[in-house]
Amino acid sequence: MPDVVFDIIGTCIGYDVMIQAITDRIGERLKEHNCNAEIFFNAWGAACERDFSYLSQIGSYQPTKKILKSIFFRTLYHAGIKEPKEFATEEDLEFLSNEWLKLKCREELPELWKNLRDNGFTIWCLTDGDKERVKGYFTNSKLEMPDENIISCDSLGIGKPTPEVYTFMLNKLPNKGLDAWFAAAHAWDCCAAKKSGFRTAWTNVYEKFPCEDIFGKPDIVADGLIDLGEKIVSYSETS
Incomplete structure (x- = not known):
């Protein structure tokens, strides 16, 4: 998967x-x-x-x-x-x-995650925030996220964008990184993830501009979260 x-x-x-x-x-x-x-x-x-x-x-x-x-x-x-x-x-x-x-989830997030899950994707979270705080955000938004799929850098003692964080996450995935995506609204996050072996999907919901001249080009550039999910699904179907 x-x-x-x-x-x-x-x-x-x-x-x-x-x-x-x-x-x-x-x-x-x-x-x-x-x-x-x-x-x-x-x-x-x-x-x-x-x-x-x-x-x-x-x-x-x-x-x-x-x-x-x-x-x-x-x-x-x-x-x-x-x-x-x-x-x-x-x-x-x-x-x-x-x-x-x-804090609460962005309004488009439930639809994005449903689309990905309906198309066979497993969703994971990799965060610099502490795990309990992040779990609280999902609770605030009444959005389901399995506890075991939330990985906090606190548990590693190193933070993003240290390469070891992304390598750890890639190796933790059941298929060991085959058909693995990293999705973020931070261009630096996508840049680091791509160097570690992920396909990357950047969305403009936070930074607006991807600044590809310094961070490189992600595999997907999306306008919002719904577009992000649709492009990930389409890319995976055709690759």
């Missing part, structure tokens, strides 16, 4: 809940510093991804939820707020950290 391994946060899980939480909690204060919730959220999330990856590379792995909390005030400083701890409180940070637990 063919397999599709999905990145989760950003690809299957949207960020609307978090952006709204930032807007509600500190949005007006951010505007006073010529910043909005979307810009701050992207700066915070991108910095977390960078530090997560760098710490993994130097053998000092830390969970993403710990990094997010640690770099909150630093991100405010980089947003032009000279005294972050006067701008925001520990209570603000605790509130926003809890909101990360409330």
Whole structure:
């Protein structure tokens, strides 16, 4: 049976809940510093991804939820707020950290997964997030995902895009990577997965532009999640 391994946060899980939480909690204060919730959220999330990856590379792995909390005030400083701890409180940070637990699946995801499963694909999840948090996202969205098919980098002690993560995932699949897909909304994720032997499918739901001049060309470039599933099925039928 063919397999599709999905990145989760950003690809299957949207960020609307978090952006709204930032807007509600500190949005007006951010505007006073010529910043909005979307810009701050992207700066915070991108910095977390960078530090997560760098710490993994130097053998000092830390969970993403710990990094997010640690770099909150630093991100405010980089947003032009000279005294972050006067701008925001520990209570603000605790509130926003809890909101990360409330993220939900993108609206198209149930239809995408049903299409793939109806066409014989087994779905897997490979995430930098901790497993219980990711399981909570599926619970929030009333979407079924077998526990044994959710793989967190926390269990490996190394994070994406370290090549060993993708190799581990490829070898874990029942058919040992034959007809194995990796699907993500992060171009760097697809780039790393392709180097490790996956066919790759990138969707524009998060980054909008694939930047193929630096990340290379994935096997599939999709407009949204429904198109992603249809193109994976069509590609597998004709290859």
